[in-house]
Structures are given as C-alpha cells and as structure tokens.
Amino acid sequence: MNRLNRLFGIQIVSIVAALFGEVLASEPLVTAAVAVFALAVVAAFAQMTGELLIGLTRIRIPDTATDRRR
Template identity: 50%
Template sequence: MDSLNNLLTIQILAVLVALVGEIVTSELLMTAAIVMFFVALTAMFVQMTTALLVGLEQSDGRALAY
C-alpha cells in the first residue's frame, strides 16, 4: 500500500508542477508534468490490477482459468 501512496504523491506533484508550468508559461515543464502524471497513473493501475489478480487467486485456491 505504501507504493500506491508514493504513486499518488507523484501524481499530485505532477499536477502542481503543471500548474507552475502554466503560470510561468513553460512548455517543457508542462510536458514533463503531464508525462510524469500519466506514467504514475499507469503504474498505479498496473499495481492495483496485479494485487487484485493475486488476491483472487489466493482466495480461490486455484489458478484463474478463462
């Protein structure tokens, strides 16, 4: 859960950096903040999906079969 908090913190910082980039009209800062936000968002969804699948497999006792 600690790593999810870290990813959420990175997302919040990215939004703040984007706001600062907007204030100082820095295209490079805005681009970096947007990329950082979406990378952290993707990592968070991957981690949450993995935790869900592992939890389902552990609670079921057998491998997931589709």
C-alpha cells in the same frame, strides 16, 4: 499499499508542477509534468490490477460438494 501512496503522491506533485508550468509559461515543464502524471496513472492501475489478481489467487473456496452428498 506504500507503492500506491507514492504513486498518488507523484500524481499530485506532477499536477502541481503542471500548474506552476502554466503560470510560468514553461512548456517543457508542463510537458514533463503531464508525461510523469500519465506514467504514474498507468503504474497505479498496473499495481492495483496486480494486487487484485494476487488477491484472487489467494481466495480459498470451500468444497461444498462433500456436504451435499451427506
């Protein structure tokens, strides 16, 4: 969860940096902030997908076939 928190923090900082870039009329700052935001969003989705897939492989489904035979 710490990785996701860091990624969300990076997203917030990049949004604030883009806003400051707009106020200062600094196009390179806005471009860099938008690029960092996009990368952080992609990384967050990749992290969440990986955690979901790992969680799904750890689920143990009880074998009910032996209970039905009795």
